[in-house]
Amino acid sequence: MPLDPLSSTFAALADPTRRAILARLALGETSVMELAEPFDMSLPAISKHLKVLEHAGLISRGREAQWRPCRIAPASFKEVDGWLGNFRRFWDESFNRLDGLLEEMKAEEAAKAPPRSNRKVRVKKEKQRGRTRG
């Protein structure tokens, strides 16, 4: 029976071929043939993978003559990210801690001074892991 959307999406992501396809699509829309090219796998297999990705809402497909170009579809990615957000405090130090606000403000301050393109604005302190028992 039909899985809930989040389960379909995670299931779709649980395959390295499909993740590689998504990585390729992150570079831009392309055809099934071109998507299939790097893999030692039949075309029907790729076709199935694409159907899984589409059903999971991770890609969408157009029609141009005999090609069905594929592209990333944002919605399901966003859903996954949203779900993951419920757990972010477990690994992201700059998230949702007592002094988190402070640290973030500091980080933002720091980010404003040098307009460097430094991603990963870690604040480097390692505070206590909140147990939040309850």
Place this chain on the structure above:
Amino acid sequence: MPLDPLSSTFAALADPTRRAILARLALGETSVMELAEPFDMSLPAISKHLKVLEHAGLISRGREAQWRPCRIAPASFKEVDGWLGNFRRFWDESFNRLDGLLEEMKAEEAAKAPPRSNRKVRVKKEKQRGRTRG
């Protein structure tokens, strides 16, 4: 054959029972019995789910007498988040766009004005989701 770690993790997340278990564990460490309680499912089934989650690196387990308390393990969550980050630009407006910097600066400005003590520093629009992440 052993799946690569990311595949195991996504596969583990592709089941609503397991996600519910993780949601429960987000509230704090607990026993198998207590984890099993909400589900209309045998204990061995839960035990299997826990094994899958553990093998996926999403939980870790201790030993206290006859109990094996489970808790969230951050590493795999972080890996998933990292992988997802490669696609963030597809749905996160405040990420990696020309005016992204501008928007973020606006959001930060707005966040600075009211020094409310509310965690979840929402700026009211569904904007700003990846601030400390460059």
Place this chain on the structure above:
DNA sequence: AGGTTATTTAACCGATGAGCTAAATAAATG
């Protein structure tokens, strides 16, 4: 030791998933 509680292992079953080959469909082109 014997019993109770917590959890796992073993053995099984039906459904699903990923791969294949062969054949079908769709649209451009000679």
Place this chain on the structure above:
DNA sequence: CATTTATTTAGCTCATCGGTTAAATAACCT
């Protein structure tokens, strides 16, 4: 119209998965 190119459908196999019940461990408590 026949052919080539792009993609999908059909039908098959084999492995894995999620669930079951019955039995085995493990640690505590008389």
